[in-house]
Amino acid sequence: MVVEIFRLRQQGHNAFVFQGVAVHCIKGYDPAYIKREALCRCLPRTVFQALIEEPLGCVEYDDGLVLVEREGRLIDKTINDHLHALGQLLSILHTAPVAELDIEGFKNDLLSTSRYCPRRIWDALCAPLISNLRGLKVSERLFESLNFAESVREDPICLVHGGLHDRNMLLFDGRLRLIDWSSARIDHPFVDLSQFIISSALSPSQAHTFLSAYIPSTPLTELIAFIRLNIVWNILYMPFHPTYLQSQRIWLQEDPEFNQALCTAGLLS
Incomplete structure (x- = not known):
């Protein structure tokens, strides 16, 4: 069993990858996530799907969120x-x-x-x-x-x-x-x-x-x-x-x- 753990940027964001799934723990304001959500709202669906891999799931909590995605290469x-x-x-x-x-x-x-x-x-x-x-x-x-x-x-x-x-x-x-x-x-x-x-x-x-x-x-x-x-x-x-x-x-x-x-x-x- 291999679990890869990453620390992202300097805001305390973390991610780990296990068996083809990437789990992101995002604390506080994250411009990448905010803008991706805005693109989801504003772009035609076919364009958004061509550009961005949609997450498997997302759970928000008081000061952040947990985002689950497929692992990419x-x-x-x-x-x-x-x-x-x-x-x-x-x-x-x-x-x-x-x-x-x-x-x-x-x-x-x-x-x-x-x-x-x-x-x-x-x-x-x-x-x-x-x-x-x-x-x-x-x-x-x-x-x-x-x-x-x-x-x-x-x-x-x-x-x-x-x-x-x-x-x-x-x-x-x-x-x-x-x-x-x-x-x-x-x-x-x-x-x-x-x-x-x-x-x-x-x-x-x-x-x-x-x-x-x-x-x-x-x-x-x-x-x-x-x-x-x-x-x-x-x-x-x-x-x-x-x-x-x-x-x-x-x-x-x-x-x-x-x-x-x-x-x-x-x-x-």
């Missing part, structure tokens, strides 16, 4: 079928109707008039720290080196998962489902695509495989600015994370121009 990013499945799943997610989600906690204050705005995101997340470390001019030059297309502000926004990496999705009987919806929000679809590439340290060939199953067709070149922004954020906030360091090596080798911009800004040696 992690994906393997070296298996093309798994990358294809994620590309197809994100196509469903990014075309889901979002009209009711703004009132359900998915609003994104970093959007500008309901459009993606690189400048606003940079000023909120990156510029303050870079300006303090290296000065305002360095921050401005580095932002320009991201090289976002002007047209990005006209792109449609959608529901995104917001926390995609290869441990935030599970296979259930061969069907891929997304888990941990705590960062879900309204945003640009390329946020999810670029985040998965960087957070899972995909190689360029794996990224092409992943994107080949995504609809509408999205060449890797269209994601470069978003990938660059991901790299900067990771350097600033998670500089010693082994997966992100691996990803930086992979993608900065492919992008020597941006590697030089980071070195000039003093963020890399």
Whole structure:
């Protein structure tokens, strides 16, 4: 008999897995559960079932709940079928109707008039720290080196998962489902695509495989600015994370121009 026990996040959440069943003991407010329940209310039933594995049962108590689910299996990013499945799943997610989600906690204050705005995101997340470390001019030059297309502000926004990496999705009987919806929000679809590439340290060939199953067709070149922004954020906030360091090596080798911009800004040696 094998029982696996996990401690999740820092709020005292715990989980254990036994004979194909995962039991989550959630104490206090849990944004992942709250948002999943909101998606259940707002999304068409077929869309919700395609994205999320429904629990076997749930019992609420005074300051938390116990959630019982089937045990899933992690994906393997070296298996093309798994990358294809994620590309197809994100196509469903990014075309889901979002009209009711703004009132359900998915609003994104970093959007500008309901459009993606690189400048606003940079000023909120990156510029303050870079300006303090290296000065305002360095921050401005580095932002320009991201090289976002002007047209990005006209792109449609959608529901995104917001926390995609290869441990935030599970296979259930061969069907891929997304888990941990705590960062879900309204945003640009390329946020999810670029985040998965960087957070899972995909190689360029794996990224092409992943994107080949995504609809509408999205060449890797269209994601470069978003990938660059991901790299900067990771350097600033998670500089010693082994997966992100691996990803930086992979993608900065492919992008020597941006590697030089980071070195000039003093963020890399």
